[in-house]
């Protein structure tokens with residue numbers, strides 16, 4: 571018997587459940603711990619993941635979801651009505667890797683399909699010299715399906731994420747309320763440079 575189709579609305583069932591607890595925890599540590607406990611059930615819900623992929627393939631709402639995205643392979647799946655968290659999906663082609671970057675919020679990163687590699691860095695300079703950043707690699711982790719890893723705001727969460735395999739991988743991340751910063755930092759570790767990356771919506775406005 572064929573499986574009955576799953577509406578992507580199921581995603582909103584998970585999100586509705588997460589909103590109140592995430593509004594009650596005071597510190598990032600507790601919020602991260604809560605999401606790490608809850609996200610694996612979503613990552614392992616293959617019917618939902620397939621439905622989300624089909625949704626993207628058919629471009630149903632895709633353009634709107636990608637409008638403010640910083641990364642080309644990123645889709646925003648959900649924004650909590652009280653802005654406590656957002657859920658984003660990333661599709662990495664074989665060998666695809668992000669640039670080294672920081673974040674404006676805490677985050678929990680999870681693999682829904684395939685192996686995701688995360689390389690973390692520590693900033694060794696004091697951030698006082700404009701455009702300069704000296705980074706040191708501190709950790710290299712691989713997340714298999716259903717496993718998660720974390721990131722933190724600003725210098726505590728510098729990393730790059732990639733797909734070391736020869737198959738496409740599906741990643742779903744949950745991010746907390748961002749700090750009041752309109753950009754993320756992009757690090758060039760070979761040349762010890764750092765540049766600000768603004769979302770496309772702001773980039774279009776900047777020349778004006």
Ligand SMILES: [Fe+2]
Nearest residue numbers: 671673729731
């Ligand atoms: Fe990231």
